[in-house]
Every structure is written in C-alpha cells, then in structure tokens.
Amino acid sequence: MRTCSDSQPTEHLTSVDGQQTSVAVVGAADEQGEHHLDIVREESGEIAAGADDMVKSDLMFQRMTPVVDTTFYQPPELTDAMLNTTVFIDPSNPFSESVQAKVLRKVDITSYENVEVRKDAMPKLKVGSQVTVSNLTVKLMSKLGVGGFAVAYKAIVTSADRSTSLGKFSMCNTLDSTAFSESDDVCVKAQKPSCPWELYVCKELRQRVSCMDEDIERDIGSKLMDITHSVFFSDGSLMVNELVPLGSLLNLVNSMKANSCKIPESLVMYVTIELLHAVEVMHRCKIIHGDIKPDNILFCGL
Template sequence: MAVISTNNQRAAFSPNDPLLPWLYTIKKGLDDLYADPSQHQSVALHKLVFDCITTFKNNPQYQNDIRFLRVWFIYMDCIGDFDSVFKEIEVLRICLKKSALYETCATLLEAKGQLIDAHEIYLMGITRNAEPIESLKKAHSLFLERMSNIVKKCSIHQNVNGDMRNIGNNRVDPWSASTTKDVLQKILPRLVKYDGYHFSSRNYPGKVALSALQNSSRNKIIKIGGRDYQIKGCAGQGGFAQVFKAYVNSDPDEIQAPPFPWEFYMYRQLDQRLPNEERSRFGSAQKMHHYSDYSILVCDYLSHGSLQDAINSYVVVGQFMEEVSCIYYTIEMLHILETLHGAGIIHGDFKPDNLLIRNASKDLTVDPEDFCRSRGPWQDQGLCLVDWGRGIDLSLFPAETEFMGDCRTSGFRCVEMQEDKPWKFQVDTYGLCVIVHVMLHNKYMEIEKTASSDGGYYHLPRLPFKSSVKFTTI
C-alpha cells in the first residue's frame, strides 16, 4: 500500500493550511509502517517526510508550528543523524522558542547515553526562555533526578557535568558519568549494527506502562517489537533494572528497564570473543528494544535460581554447604574468570546473586582421568554469570590503564577499593574469594592488615577458626 498521496489529493484540503494534508498523509504512513515494518514502507515514509520538509522549511507560516516540528523529529528518526538535523533546525530557526524542541531532543540524547549533551540541550532551551518554560524546567529537573539515581546505582562520583576522573595519566573511573558517555559514544556505531538491536527515538508505545509493572503484574500482556509477552512476575532487581519473567511463544524470557544499552553491547562482545564451548557460562541476550524512555533486554531465563539461593538454602536450616559442592563451584568460578579475563573483559559485579545455576537435563558421568575436560551433559552443568551492567571492555581503554572507583557493593569491595588504590582484575577475583568464604562459613569475608616478615603486608581474612593459612589478594 502506497503512503504518498498525489499533489491533487493534497490540494483538496484547506488552502489556508497547506501543511495539513501532508500531516494526514504522514500519519497514515506511520500507521502503515507500524503494521508492516518492511523496507518498502520505510523508504516511502522517509521520502514523504523529506518532501514535506523541503516544501515548507522556508515557509515563515510554519517556522513556529509545533506540528511542523514533529515532522522534523520523524525525519531525525528516519535518517538517524541527530547532529545534522538539529543544526538545520537551528539555522532555519524552527520552533527555537518552543520547549518541545529541547525536551524531545534531550530525551533522544538521553536514550543514546549522551547524558552531558542532553543536559546541555536542556540548558540551551532554558537560556532561550523557551515556552512553556515551566514545562522545560520540570523536564530538566526530572532528568537530573534520573541521573542522580544512576549515579547512586553505578557509584558515579561526579554530577552530570563532571569530567572523567583521571588520576595520573592512566587511571580512570570506569563508572563515572563522563567515562560512561565516552564509551557509549565509542560503541554506538557497532551497537546499531548488532543483530537484535532495535532503536526508536519514540517513547515505548505499549498500552501497559512498563514503570507500572510490579509483582502484581502477573499475566499482564505487553507488546514489544510486534510480539506479545505475558508477564509471569518480577524475577528480581538488578543494579540497573528490574527483571521480569515473561513468556513469548511458550519460552520464558527476562525483560529489563529503564534505558541502558551497555549490557546488550557486553553480551554481543561475549558472543564474539568467547569459544562456543564456553559461551553457556556467561548468559546471552536475544534482542534489545531501545526506546527514548525505556529499554527492554530480552534474555533466556534460567529457572534453577542463583548461587545465592543455594547458599541461603543451607543458612536457613543452620547448615553449611558440603565441601565437595564448594570445591565444584569454586572450580567453576575460577574457570569462568580465567576465560573472561583472557578475553579482555571484567565483570565488575562478581557476587553469588549474579551466578545462576545450570543443571544438565541428562545423567552426568565423570572422567576420573580428566575431570576438567568432561564433555557431553557437563557442558550444561555449572554456573552462568549474568548482569553485565558494570562490565568493563578493556579494548576500549589503553593497555596500561588502571581503574579507580568504588562498586559500592557491600562485602564485595576489593582491598584496592577499600584503600583507594588502583585496581583491575582484583574487582572480580576478590569477589570470588568472598563467595568461597560465604559458601564455607555462611558469612561475608572480613579482612585485616597484618605485617609480614619482609616488611610488607598481608590482607588476611578473619576466619571463624584458627588457621595458619595466609591469603593475599590476587
């Protein structure tokens, strides 16, 4: 079905408002595209919007018309080039005194992870006293609240205006606002090309608000990317998002919100860098729908709980995990970190909540000569590391980079974080040590500094029994 009507059809509308028939035709084109998101419909809509802008962009009648501004936003979405379209809007002075220009552009930049740029767009509109100014100031205030929440969750130490925290020449806070902005802008060209990534500058169009989804949302149906998801309940709260269990075509998935494209990028890096036989130990993402107000990450659902659940099952009955289980899970974690760090990736939030249990569906047999190379069902058995919101891709930093910054996860702050020293892989390996301690003793590891015979110091765990074994951070 064609979405472009003829000039004669447009002429049939009011001569006092020649833009109006174009608006009706564009609306029809959008409806057709939603119903049939084919390349043909997309190209037709793109041409229609471009022709509309070309026809009216120099017409003073529409210079301050919000309806014409919305056509520019559709055009911006069609070509995917925010900077050039915004510059043209400014040159033509399209709605420069309308707060809708700055609110919408800032929302689009926020969705792309360009937080500082979004902040500057808000300030630009406020400086120009765009109307209604109260609406713009309220939107800016809500934006700052969202950034404040991200700061708290990500352990960011600066406000949205802050510069990257550089300490010396090669030390960086990987979770600071400006570092996050820089790496998101660096990965964006790759991100948009990944299979399963779907971006829209529009708000989430579903009838059920994602922000309203709670434990009481069981069996609600939400539509994402043309598919219906039946919510089965809230599966948990991650560092950056709520996680919901949902069914689509009888397959359980997890859905995450609000916008945060970084985790999807990390999953695709794992796809590219890890051997196929190791991939099942690190979680996977089928797709991501990135809207201006939400992002939804669709992942496979593992139904056997986390390592934390397994530990708690012993704690509640006053028992300790069997040593053979502790040994098995420790071997799994060592193997996971060896594989991960060898691929140039740091997890950054290594704790038992983020290690899901994988159970093989078939009987397991052990090769007594070579347990570590056991094949068959053993590939489906073990642990799966998830929640990559704090993941660090070392390829985005110079090889000599060391990191500063605090994960703010109680009980899992490595020694270097506690003493405000640079760290790298220690953030993960310390987490492993804490997990082993919890499995053995049902309590988090506490450390104390002890002088050694060579004049240095050991960091020793305060064990609940006498021990002559000395530990040091890796």
C-alpha cells in the same frame, strides 16, 4: 554456572579499548616503618626453629620498595616515580560515564541482532502485561527480582516472528543467539534509565570469546549472559535473555540456611572452579565484570 551482568562494574583492571593492568604490592609498612608481611609466620609456633632465617628475610624485605607489576600494560607517559607506588590507577577508566559514552558513540547498537531503538517512553509494566521486544512478544508472568534501577520478570513467549530479524548483522556468528518459540519461558529485564552499555559489553565479550580456542568457546560460551532481544526507549530499556530456572547462588545459600543445611564441600569447589574459569576467560578477553556477587551467579545445571 553462569555469570550475568547486574549493574555497571567498578574496578580498574581493564579498559574497554583492551588495555590491561596488573597490580602487585610487594611490601607495606606501618607509620613506624615496621613491616608486617607474614602474619601467619609471626603467630606460628615454629618461630624459634627458623629465627635466623626470619631475621635475614625481614632485612631483605625492609630493603625492598613497593613495586607495581606492569607486565601486561604500561602507558608510555608513566614516570619511574609513578611506577614505584603501591596502587596503580589506570588513567582510562572503562566505568566512567564519559568513557562509556565515547565508546558507544563509535558503536551502532542497531547493528546487533534484534535490537530496536524508539523515541517514545517505555510503557508501564506490571505482571500480566504483554509487551513486544524487537520481534518477540511476551507476557509478564511474575517478578524474579527488583534492583535499584531494574526489575526482572519471568515471561512467556506469546509470539515469535522468526521471519524478521532486526539489525544489520549478528556480532556473535559462532555463538548464535537463542531462538525462542511460542510458550518458551524467558527473562525480561526492565531498566530505567536505559543501559546500552550492558548490551555492548555482553555482545563484545561473546564476540571476543568466539575468536578464542574452540574448546574454550565451547566450554564458556553457553555460560555467558546472552541478550537476545532488546528495545531502547527514551527513558528506559527492555532486554530479553534465556530464563535460568535453577536460580542464583544467593538463592541456594538462603535455601540451605533456611533448612539448616551446609553446602557440601564438593559443590563449593565446583562453583569456585567454574567461577574462576569464567573470570579468567573474561580477563583474557580484556574485559572485567566488576560486580560479581552471589545473586549475579546463576546455575544452568549441575
């Protein structure tokens, strides 16, 4: 199972410079100051048996104030009053356009392997069109999906010039990009406006994973989206990655529903474990996804 990037994420667990925040709300009260910490316990038939313990527990929780767990990250300028709140907002928002622009100014995206930057406009694309992305020429065969800013095409490689590798070096030395050959099926994502941030995050994540334990790298490396070729025009971008023919989790759910079938519990458990493991590794790399949804989870195999 593979997680892929669809659009810019919108959460605040981590910032791109590696800072991380963990939020934990211990207690909460309504307008009358009454705490409701355990709905299941209140509705349980076992209330009478442990009434005394419950009263003591409620009194204890009423003396507690909401606390923010800053185990991993605590900016030095924070005051005690700010820490004693139910919600903590990281002042460095990695999904802010200004923050992204600041980071990208420090990164030469042409240093990545097989990346080209052009000043002309992106050509108009349609099924049957032939387009060159870096040193890879492909023919668009069909549409895989359409989003608000991008269209994904299934394409076939018509020419792959392996003698020319654009870019100064590969950022993913141990997680080498897929080498395509003629007649290989690939996925081409056409997006307007261009999104160099997506390329940066994908490459940065793979680079950080490559520095982790070998077992983790071997297990998770092949499950991360790898943008192998890309070209950035003045008004848009084209990115190529390996085609995953089994489709997405959304495709599976829709197919099962259409056939009046239920997804086996064992498969649900498998998908959940794989997804949680991928998210755990991303968070250990101090990067978050922020747009995890069924159509962004692709099946590599079962």
